[in-house]
Amino acid sequence: MRLLLNDVAPGVAEPGDTLGPDDLDRLYAYPDATGRPWVRANMVATLDGAAAGNDGRTGSINTDADLVVYTLLRDLADVVLVGAGTARTEGYRRIPARSARYRERAAAEGRPTCPVTAVVSGAAQVPPLLAADEPGHGDALLVTCAGAGTEALDRARRVLGPDRVIVVGGDTVDLPAAVAALHARGLSRILCEGGPRLLRDVAAADALDELCLTVVPLLAAGVQQRVTAGAGVDRRLVPRLVVEQDGTLLHRWTRP
């Protein structure tokens, strides 16, 4: 990978440098936001803005470089926050243990050895593949709201266990409250993997600290959504890091 812009960790590498795993580790480190959570989203888009390939999945637009950073961001996170639509479409399962280096680091820091998956569903629907406990994999939480109704909430509590159902908000999920609830459980490094509706809502609630955006060298046309979907928002971000490999551009954008 080749560094094009580095405004996150001066001294780690200069524009034009080739990056190795240690450089990427430092360039993507969560900021020292001691005492407060940090919400980072990671999304991939084609050159013409499609958030999925024409089969409706992201696997058909991913590249090797995107996969490297996707894996690294999971290794660095405490919890993956994902919308129920994405969990269903992409077949989300519980997350396996981090690679050895990150597992040891997490253990030394008292963080979970496997990232937790937190699914956001206003209807309190637990995606089937996340329901079952998988030995050696991370925990699963449901983030929902009172509007789901008693019956659906009870069903979710039976499936996951009462401690794993977080109810925040009335008619819709209160996302800043969800972030606070995850932080209260020691899950402060939050990685939002979308989808477009959830990312839009996180941004609208002013709960987004950072967007990691991969742009792949592909035109897809078609009818797929952009990386955000829903009512308009107005959130400005500034570029902090740009890395390139084989035409794939990997960015970090943060609050001004």
Ligand SMILES: NC(=O)c1ccc[n+]([C@@H]2O[C@H](COP(=O)([O-])OP(=O)(O)OC[C@H]3O[C@@H](n4cnc5c(N)ncnc54)[C@H](OP(=O)(O)O)[C@@H]3O)[C@@H](O)[C@H]2O)c1
């Ligand atoms: N390009 C990328 O990086 C990327 C990333 C992820 C997904 N995708 C693509 O995006 C598509 C899926 O899109 P999607 O719109 O279904 O995404 P989504 O945001 O993952 O899912 C929407 C569903 O999640 C729940 N949800 C999300 N935000 C909520 C909120 N604020 N409050 C309450 N519930 C909330 C609701 O579930 P309930 O209906 O259960 O209430 C809603 O119906 C797929 O094609 C997938 O491949 C792309």
